Amino acid sequence: xxxxxxxxxxxxxxxxxxxxxxxxxxxxxxxxxxxxxxxxxxxxxxxxxxxxxxxxxxxxxxxxxxxxxxxxxxxxxxxxxxxxxxxxxxxxxxxxxxxxxxxxxxxxxxxxxxxxxxxxxxxxxxxxxxxxxxxxxxxxxxxxxxxxxxxxxxxxxxxxxxxxxxxxxxxxxxxxxxxxxxxxxxxxxxxxxxxxxxxxxxxxxxxxxxxxxxxxxxxxxxxxxxxxxxxxxxxxxxxxxxxxxxxxxxxxxxxxxxxxxxxxxxxxxxxxxxxxxxxxxxxxxxxxxxxxxxxxxxxxxxxxxxxxxxxxxxxxxxxxxxxxxxxxxxxxxxxxxxx
Numbered sequence: 001x002x003x004x005x006x007x008x009x010x011x012x013x014x015x016x017x018x019x020x021x022x023x024x025x026x027x028x029x030x031x032x033x034x035x036x037x038x039x040x041x042x043x044x045x046x047x048x049x050x051x052x053x054x055x056x057x058x059x060x061x062x063x064x065x066x067x068x069x070x071x072x073x074x075x076x077x078x079x080x081x082x083x084x085x086x087x088x089x090x091x092x093x094x095x096x097x098x099x100x101x102x103x104x105x106x107x108x109x110x111x112x113x114x115x116x117x118x119x120x121x122x123x124x125x126x127x128x129x130x131x132x133x134x135x136x137x138x139x140x141x142x143x144x145x146x147x148x149x150x151x152x153x154x155x156x157x158x159x160x161x162x163x164x165x166x167x168x169x170x171x172x173x174x175x176x177x178x179x180x181x182x183x184x185x186x187x188x189x190x191x192x193x194x195x196x197x198x199x200x201x202x203x204x205x206x207x208x209x210x211x212x213x214x215x216x217x218x219x220x221x222x223x224x225x226x227x228x229x230x231x232x233x234x235x236x237x238x239x240x241x242x243x244x245x246x247x248x249x250x251x252x253x254x255x256x257x258x259x260x261x262x263x264x265x266x267x268x269x270x271x272x273x274x275x276x277x278x279x280x281x282x283x284x285x286x287x288x289x290x291x292x293x294x295x296x297x298x299x300x301x302x303x304x305x306x307x308x309x310x311x312x313x314x315x316x317x318x319x320x321x322x323x324x325x326x327x328x329x330x331x332x333x334x335x336x337x338x339x
Contacts, residue, residue: 118266174241255310
């Protein structure tokens with residue numbers, strides 16, 4: 001089947017939605033689909049769609065990420081022009097869509113819309129998307145290299161507990177909350193290190209880090225794939241105290257590394273993180289976040305047990321082969337094309 005994958009991209013940043021689109025592209029190719037890409041992303045793996053390529057007419061157009069809706073809307077027009085099926089993966093919660101009405105209209109017009117969680121499916125139905133067009137989509141970790149946690153700790157001179165924040169620095173992701181929780185954590189665990197990896201997605205981020213400067217706060221900035229994997233394997237807990245999210249890709253990655261997750265109680269969080277099993281769902285304020293983190297860092301058996309539960313879940317439920325299988329099934333239903 002000829003598939004056109006479309007996503008906007010985040011400039012020099014890399015977001016989970018873009019990583020999902022890129023890895024889905026690879027998985028579809030591995031499954032035998034002929035895939036082209038429409039994107040404005042400068043990422044080295046991104047390929048401009050060759051509109052005049054001999055013989056390429058999309059059977060289906062699959063657009064990602066309604067937090068950046070322009071390319072999604074453009075993709076819908078391409079699908080209409082070629083009489084192709086149109087499939088959308090919103091990737092982002094409705095709360096962060098810049099144009100809710102336009103995003104809702106795109107979803108209602110699509111032949112199929114992928115939901116990463118039951119909570120997201122509920123939101124889509126409330127926006128008027130017919131239940132018959134909503135399809136579940138599994139998650140998968142974007143980890144491509146063997147991790148070296150010992151090297152990571154050695155390089156950064158850390159021998160105590162590590163709490164890792166991995167994501168874009170924006171209010172809804174909770175990086176400010178974790179910074180504010182630091183003194184509460186150190187009051188019980190003075191040797192704890194808080195490490196932050198990811199790009200600044202708001203101009204105030206740099207000042208927040210300056211205001212909370214401490215040797216035990218390590219700002220890694222934007223990191224490569226190897227450093228990301230090393231950091232996940234080296235940390236004791238991943239903390240992303242989000243107030244608005246769907247299913248952060250980094251949760252699947254932390255569980256694949258055997259690490260528990262502490263998350264904010266955004267709508268649907270309890271359907272992503274199994275509270276008390278593979279992580280904790282807490283009120284995204286400094287006090288509850290610090291209490292959850294110190295509780296896990298001081299209880300090795302509980303922390304490692306949650307990590308093992310997450311790893312078993314990742315092996316059982318997640319994988320790009322499962323993502324490609326779900327996409328292929330939806331493409332067939334949307335177009336009637338067998339492949």
